[in-house]
Amino acid sequence: MIIDVSASDVVAVYRALVGVVAPRPIAWVSTLDGEGRVNLAPFSFFNAFGANPPVVAFSPTLRRDGSKKDTLLNLEVIPEFVLNAAVEELADQVNATATELPRGQSEAEYAGLTLKRSTRVRPPRVSESPVHLECRVRQIMPIGTGPIAANLVIGEVLLIHIEDGVLDSQGQIDPRKLRTIARLGGNYYCRSTDLFEMERPQKKDEG
Numbered sequence: 554m555i556i557d558v559s560a561s562d563v564v565a566v567y568r569a570l571v572g573v574v575a576p577r578p579i580a581w582v583s584t585l586d587g588e589g590r591v592n593l594a595p596f597s598f599f600n601a602f603g604a605n606p607p608v609v610a611f612s613p614t615l616r617r618d619g620s621k622k623d624t625l626l627n628l629e630v631i632p633e634f635v636l637n638a639a640v641e642e643l644a645d646q647v648n649a650t651a652t653e654l655p656r657g658q659s660e661a662e663y664a665g666l667t668l669k670r671s672t673r674v675r676p677p678r679v680s681e682s683p684v685h686l687e688c689r690v691r692q693i694m695p696i697g698t699g700p701i702a703a704n705l706v707i708g709e710v711l712l713i714h715i716e717d718g719v720l721d722s723q724g725q726i727d728p729r730k731l732r733t734i735a736r737l738g739g740n741y742y743c744r745s746t747d748l749f750e751m752e753r754p755q756k757k758d759e760g
């Protein structure tokens with residue numbers, strides 16, 4: 554099969570893209586609107602891009618009708634967010650917070666989650682999640698104007714909270730304890746429990 558993007562339906566392109574670029578980590582993002590109401594939603598167009606300063610980016614795309622999602626609207630007013638770790642034991646709640654509730658209604662409450670204050674940013678953290686990255690928006694980059702068009706939200710991480718229970722004896726995050734989930738195409742997800750290790754290759758002697 555060949556998909557010529559210029560001649561294809563946008564939904565077909567989207568389906569191919571999320572099938573190929575997989576698995577994708579999940580940003581579980583809490584934001585605040587101008588009236589202080591909390592919004593929580595998952596985004597798998599997400600990754601980290603550097604560590605000095607630590608940079609993450611995710612993309613709340615435009616809805617099928619071309620409108621902006623609440624997360625994006627909130628970030629345009631209060632440019633701060635928290636990335637909560639999307640872990641296996643909270644999979645149902647992560648999914649529940651993707652429900653399109655009326656603007657201003659909290660998906661956290663809807664999913665039965667509790668919130669606690671953040672330290673450096675105004676949006677709160679999901680108490681049940683073991684890791685939180687408190688972030689400030691550096692840039693929002695819209696790419697396209699139609700349905701499923703990207704809005705790259707580039708954020709700088711200011712503070713990282715990690716529960717001791719997900720650390721190994723060296724103080725590093727143990728993936729077997731954190732158990733993040735990731736998204737593939739369609740309704741598929743994967744766990745991070747089928748692990749293998751490889752040593753990095755040594756620099757070849759140029760002699």
Ligand SMILES: Cc1cc2nc3c(=O)[nH]c(=O)nc-3n(C[C@H](O)[C@H](O)[C@H](O)COP(=O)(O)O)c2cc1C
Nearest residue numbers: 594595596597598612613614622623624651652653
């Ligand atoms: C696991 C998962 C990943 C998702 N990833 C994205 C994404 O990367 N971009 C996006 O716009 N929507 C994504 N969605 C859909 C949004 O979560 C959904 O549209 C949500 O209602 C947006 O919330 P908001 O309007 O409160 O911002 C995803 C949904 C799920 C369940």
